[in-house]
Amino acid sequence: MLCSTCRVRPPVTGDGRCLLCAGPAGAATAPMPPAPAFYAPQQYLRSPEGLAKAVVVLLTLIAVADLLAVAAELNVRRVIAAGIANDFATYDEAEATLADNMSGSAGVLQTLLNLATAVVFIIWFRRVRLNAEVFDRSVQSMRPGWAVGAWFVPIANLVLPRRIAGGVWTASAQTSTDGGWRSVPATVMNLWWGAWVCSLLLSQFSYRLYLKAEQPQEIVDTTGLLVAADAFDIVAAVLAILFVRKLTRMQGERAALGVFPLSTSGPAERAGWGRSH
Structure with a gap:
């Protein structure tokens, strides 16, 4: 009920x-x-603003790395397609090697940035989940520890983090000073999650096909899929930035009203907003 x-x-x-x-x-x-x-449960709030800024910077760097990867992959595609067009009569092997090395370097950069971003994002995600526990524990369907663990459960990690984010979003919705509740459209959260899942699945699918490709035409075709996956990842990164900024701002507004319903008065400072330990 x-x-x-x-x-x-x-x-x-x-x-x-x-x-x-x-x-x-x-x-x-x-x-x-x-x-x-x-x-x-945690009885005080901690500001996620510093972590949010770090996440936004890292997501921006991911988008830049994706752009570099797209350029490198298009170059590989161009070199091999040119060789196919004239039956490799004028195929420049040194140019092909350079193009492949550039693509590989871009891939390494993407991997490193993705790992760094994942770590900082999960820390931020845990922070906003703990704050949501103070705002409104009753709308949290999973315990705070799942804000970290849910990302590492195979297959379920395509669903559980979104479920947790939904509870955090609802608890962080700004209320009026008399305790009245209002909902905030979750469009940006839903778009971010959908784009992230699609990007993840498309990246894994295209990369596996690329590793299996042996014939020149197969390499050209699968490289095109890699370009599409990286372009989709850029969209997912932009939506993730919007989601992080929106939820962080919502929590700041919510904290400014006090920690109702755990208490019905008191500024954010009394709830420990900005506490560093």
């Missing part, structure tokens, strides 16, 4: 409303849902 007003959180009042929809008066009389004895 869900709240009769927002249809998001479990009801805690006699008239079927959740803590947030009931407002301060309802929060004063309705108890918080009990937490398991082995689990003590």
